[in-house]
Amino acid sequence: MAHYSEKYDLFLSATQSFCHLCNNINHLIDTHVVTKDNEVYLRKFCPKCGESMVKISTDFNYYKTCESYLKAPDLPEKPLTQVLRGCPFDCGVCPQHQNHPCLALFNITDECNMKCNICYYAAEPGLGNHRSMAQIEKMMQTLLSTESEPDLIQVTGGEPTTHPKIVEILQYLKASPVRHLMLNTNGIKIAEDESFVKALKALGGGFEVYLQFDSMTPSVLKDIRAQDMSKVRLKALAMLEKYNISTTLVMVVKKGLNEQEIPEVIRFSRTYKCIRGVVFQPVEEAGRVNAHGDFRITLSEIRKIIIEDENNPFTSEDMIPLPCDPHKIGVGYAAKTMETDESGKAFAKLYPVTGQLPKSLITEHKGTVIFEKDKDFVKSVIDTVSLDTAMGEGILKNKIKSKLFCCWPSFLTPEDMGYENVYRLVISEFSDVVNFDSTNIKRECNFMIEEERIIPFSTYNMGIKFSQ
Template sequence: MPNRPYIFYELTNSICSKCLRKTEAKVIFENDQVFLVKHCRHHGREKVLISTDIEYYKKCREFLKRAEMPYRWNTSIQYGCPYDCGLCPDHEQHSCLALVEVTDQCNLQCPICYAESSPKKQKWRPLEEIEKMFDAIVKNEREPDIVQISGGEPTIHPQFFEILEMAKSKPIKHIMVNTNGIKIAQDKKFAEKLARYMPGFEIYLQFDSFEKEALIDLRGVDLRAVREKAIEHLNEYNISTTLVVTLKKGVNDQEVGKIIKYGLSQQAVRGVTFQPVQIAGRTKNFNPATDRLTLSEVRSMIIEQSEVFQADDIIPVPCHPDCLAMGYALKLNGEVKPLTGMIDPHILLEGDQNTIVFEQDEQLKHKVFELFSLNHSPGSSAMSLKDLLCCLPKVAIPENISYNNVFRVIIMQFLDAYNFDVRSVKKSCVHIVHHDGRIIPFDTYNLFYRDSLENRLKEIQTEMAMTAHE
């Protein structure tokens, strides 16, 4: 009997990359890689690489835990995922991180931009509307873990610090500002003023490359001097900072290890987040067939290029294991000790705090317990280790070890029309707040719910409604 050249692993639903209609999809293993194979009756067959590591792909299926729900739902189930966002009762994860976009104007016009921001856009959200967006998150989460103020470029909003004050007045545990760093680099007093919002505050700093050519490819301009000055100011005031790297194959992926090493050497930097390009918004000079990167490829780059993190140190994040991977380390006495590989993964899934396994170094074990306050009381501001590894940085500041000692690497892959998996998107925990109060997964927002994209969504919904009545 003839055999197929692949192994059929599982069945899911996806969408056609051209018309965005829902399609059935097979996940197959072929030539030591994982592919999504789908067929649209209007546009034919698509085969998309979704992982270069079959064993890691399977491992993600082991990192499953009970879903954490928001305290309320924002929409009803009518057309099915991904056409009912959100959050609808069929979604499987609350907002670990919620973005509030305060403007669509930017002081750059990057060739790669999921929001298609530019200096030409002139939309500034008024404070009243922004407060309603904050309040929508609070109603869903009560005490939101992380809220990211984003744009466009949020630091150029004329009422930026009023927005920060407003965010600080809400019961939000951790506030981030997503920025290209130009304002911080140009205005030292601006950076000094940012420092007043510490702790519980962080800069999410665009930091793609050390190379001029790569920066021009991704950002349209050489930003090396801007990055250097911004980091100088952030270091001076020790403002918690995450370096955010948009990764494009063959452009800056060879710099993964160098950026991690650089981040470890900077006082203010608490970690690096790597984000493969999401094919949404403005993607100039980007070919999905040749330029896209999978999470597993980025993970391999971290392992191969980094002098710190090994394979056991970069693991799936349980709330959305297909699209999030992370590794934590401690910076102690001039040394960097990877932490994640020392922890039994069952602690993440079963909540058994006694299953932490440290292969060696009792002193480190004591410090880790102290840092993450495993035996904290319910009223304590300290977060447990389980909490920390479940989502994104929410580290407390005990006596002698602080957030300054924590360094993390995150891979954050957003689904697009090519690698879209309905099973996976239901677990999305990074969400964008719509101005009308809906809380929408980042993945679907940039495909269906941003500005004029909702016109195509309404066409699909109308088509589905007509089909249902036939």
């Protein structure tokens, strides 16, 4: 018999979710967004399990800030499915979705040379299924049918570097109409095969490596990755630094395990010229992960650690919501110059810029891409940032302007001109059966590209049975 007893302070809105107690992802249940003790919860009503409360933010004030950053929808050019059963069963992309694919993920293989405990894809050695060039070309056609000027493609898997044609695939995608290309990797091939790194370098500007980097501690790496990856990561970074290939570190965060290392990972990232910033991903329930437990961490908790860390310059004003999906992505951008610390080692000096921009500039900007075409917007950004940064107007005008606002979490510059002067921190939280909110999911801008459809990354990982 269902039992309803939870107390709360404020009712904010009504939405729908799934019951994570009976793990039923076939039927949505009524859900309220409520506050309790200045934190925000999903209050779920399951006919079978009764009421449950899931914490989605530890900071009600920041939650309200997120609501105020929401910008007008930026719709996909053409839907690929119809509305039959309703969201999220009609992915995708269906006419209800509110965002175009800022980030298009091309999954090119199920194979992996690792077996991480936190793998959302449950990849492992022996799974194979490398996608053919014909399949990858079909994925590209499908993406182009709904997004004629795709901004960013990320090649992923499995571990994409296990694909025997990885270089050919990267070259093909780089030559496509897409503006920027990323390789999501565990770094093993980069650490071990210098000729592969040379091939990556030959791809030129607008290419970036998205490198797993969860911890500096062997025992933590063993928990997350099932092996100590410390030496591999350092070797891979030495290669990327040698060839100056733009790199973003990606840190999966598990509460009680590695969140206290966030300041240290930020500090470490500043010792490399090639590193453009860090992306923090709260561990999600998908693939091999059962994330019902205490190790769930919210975006607001990670943000708090960043802004309370006195050794990095990002303040509360600098870590702001991304306007196209404000509750799920937080960003902070800085201009960067490499200098030397007191011991004579290279260390990035950072000048955060996001906190200096008027909010209206950010929320009223019409889209997330084609920044260069919006001359008035560019001018106001430069005027604003030039006022009080030590970087000087020259760098801002020539190097930062084309990179500040184009698809914030992962944008690159077309020719990499001056991209070495950009540094960013991004907190990117995905949806799973526990924190699913049918209102928010319509704003997701990361899409998995398949041969016939494109699917928001979270609903793809949840294993939802789609209606068409």
